[in-house]
Amino acid sequence: MAPELSLYSIKAVMILADDGTRVFAKYYSPPHQAAASLPGPLTNPFADVKAQKTFEKGLVEKTMKQNSDILLYDNHIVLYKAESDVTMYVVGSPDENEVLLYNVILTIRDSLHLLLKQSIDKRTLVECYDILSLAMDEIIDDGVILETDPSIVVTRVSKAPTNDVQIGRIDPFSEQGVNQLAQMGRNKLSDWLRQGL
Template sequence: MAPNMSLFSINAILLLSADDGSRILAKYYSPPHIPTNMGTDYPGAQPYTSLKDQKAFEKGLLEKTTKQTNDIILYDNRIVVYKAESDVMLYVVGGADENEVMLYNVVLALRDSLNILLKNSVDKRTLIENYDLASLCLDEIIDDGIILETDPVVIASRVSRPPAQDVPNMQGIDLSEEGLLKIYQFGKQKLGERLRQGL
């Protein structure tokens, strides 16, 4: 086992406009617990801590990838896998020693789950209009730089509707003034009974 192995394999996920390079959605990750005495030389370390550094990295990355036809590059000592969708570039950034196939699976999961959620209309305007779905999609795939899920069907199902056990049954509840008064009287009666019984 290599000494630098870590679950924190993703440094960033970026959705950038292919036209002007503007940021649509970007999430930079770093491990929540930084190892002591390691400086910035540990697995999952985030080299882009300021907004200025992040914007410079994104600008250079877009310039480098718009003329390329492949899906993977080594840029700024980071492995970057990417896909172009309409007028949007999807990027997954990992450390130089990360597994390229694993990172590629993440970018494919992102692309395919966005296609499912946005009904095959992954473009800048649709992403901005459905920012909440795109952000939740990223959160279902990655958490603090750890890959959680790469199956686009599972990701889309988790984002598009809440789990059935978490949705309260709201049928049969009378929310009129009279119904709320009945609920209040019922609660008051039950509280009185509990107090008489000594809780």
């Protein structure tokens, strides 16, 4: 019998320090399974923080001994990437597509490199936790993969500051004011065309 297809591909996404401490962790369960109270495949194995910490500790110990990017741990497929003093993890069900999960972990790594413009380490991630959270929410929402293109994630998370003149300071009836308004219009139009709107 073929496995059921679902958009809910991700069970958890984590960034853990080398000593096993959490930098970022988010666990997902499909909304229709959260209400299920029967034991079996529908229950969430990461229902409480104690179970999550136990899973994370075992995962760090297991990945310390590995040198690949994928492993099967506790009946879950885990893809991971190590960066300086942290490791990023994406956890999926055992019948999930490994290539899809691998694209997600690469998107997370590449997006963070582009957004932070420096190495991905524990200190930088803690200092820029807001950017990290926004990026993760753009990539994954409730276990559903939304985006796998790092450049799109970066444009959605960070908007470059504009050097536009404040409209309140422009005298629209002077020649200079008309020129400034026309330039602002051209800039906005070119921005929209670059974004594909």
